[in-house]
Amino acid sequence: MNFNDTNITDLHNQLVKGEVSATDLTKESFKQIKATDDDVQAFLTLNEEAALKRAAEIDKNGIAEDQLLAGIPLAVKDNIVTKGLRTTAASKILGNFTPVYDATVIEKMNQAGFINVGKTNMDEFAMGSSTENSGFKKTKNPWDLTRVPGGSSGGSAAAVAAGDVLAAFGTDTGGSIRQPASFNGIVGMKPTYGRVSRWGIIAFGSSFDQVGWLSNNVKDNAILMQAISGLDKHDMTSANQEVPNWAANLDKASVKGLKIAVPEEYTSDAIDDDVREVIQAALKHFESLGATVDTVSLPHTKYGVSAYYILASSEASSNLQRYDGIRYGFRADDVKNLDDVYVRTRTEGFGDEVKRRIMLGTFSLSAGFYDAYFNKAAKVRRLIADDFNKVFKDYDVILGATDASTAFKIGDKVTDPTKMYLNDALTIPVNMAGLPAMSLPAGFSKKDGMPVGLQIIGKPFDEQTVYDAGYVFEQTTDFHKKNAKLGGQN
Structure with a gap:
């Protein structure tokens, strides 16, 4: 089975009727992983024995009509902690770390009956846009093995695009779900900050990080997002907001009368011509369905990358202090004193990109530079939010390209950090x-x-409006039906 050719609802109906078992689905997932992953390199750790054991238990207990996710094999990004299953954040400094608890999102999915087939590769500590910064391997794009899958959730995106699983967990700090989704021709959703608990997520930028899903289609994404959303007592930034059933009425969704804003900054000359052409065609399609499309401006967008890398790196420099070689994780050998433990452990355990961001963040927070850098970037963040608020007074959604280009070649940008940062x-x-x-x-x-x-x-x-608009577009086009074939033919 290639999981690109099915969906959660169909598989659930087959499971309930006994036409297929959870064990069958799990075996098919591992069969597909073994057929593709030597080329794609999407997974860091497989969970085969435990997954098959869990599938057998689910089959024994049976699946009820309302257990929509029971028996469905899915993958988990490797910065989401999983009890008893190695979790590395793709960093050598956590190469031997096995958590003693589950993240809240894993607890919720366990209650829903999902089967975790394994942990996916990523940019180390989610710092990157190509999954070339992993401490262990480079993931390839299933559409073209010479190209990157995007990042930092590149392993999850590639696993879905390769047909290994129906969907996979991702995290999004600056685009790390949406950009890989774009590069791999799948759906990727970052919910509102606070919609999903961050407890048990290995932190990068705490005021930015958010958990979401990469999936083959919009409806599956909505079903999965509902399962992990909601207030969590462990996470004080999680929001006390009602969690709707976003998938319930998607079949009745319409974009007639929808007011769409298109920022001129999202259609500028910085966007590749071939990407702009596709987006313009998509906007015309929305107009043909009854939506109105107007051009607007988000004037502070041009400062977004600079401000983000100051703020997120500052938060990262604080969050990564805990990796000291003392409490858990990697420790350098033959150390002579405490300073040696800290310096050599971090020198050997962290990759170049992580070190770069720690240094940038520490500099931005240091005495004499805080006001000039961090404080100013925080003010720019407020201005960017105000730009969106002004547009949303008159419009329902904002549309544009996810990325200025398609997936680039492996090695093209990894040696030029500035070029890579502009990708987001x-x-x-x-x-x-x-x-x-x-x-x-x-x-x-x-x-x-x-x-x-x-x-x-x-x-x-x-x-809801995001899912509605996406679903209507998806159901009136056939782009989501085209699947990757390893080697680059589409």
């Missing part, structure tokens, strides 16, 4: 403002045949 220019502002946003397939580049993602941005806690 269209996704970062959403995290700065804490808004919900989704990327979904909008077409293919005429230049290289690679997928192009359309980004739909919504008002705070209005995931």
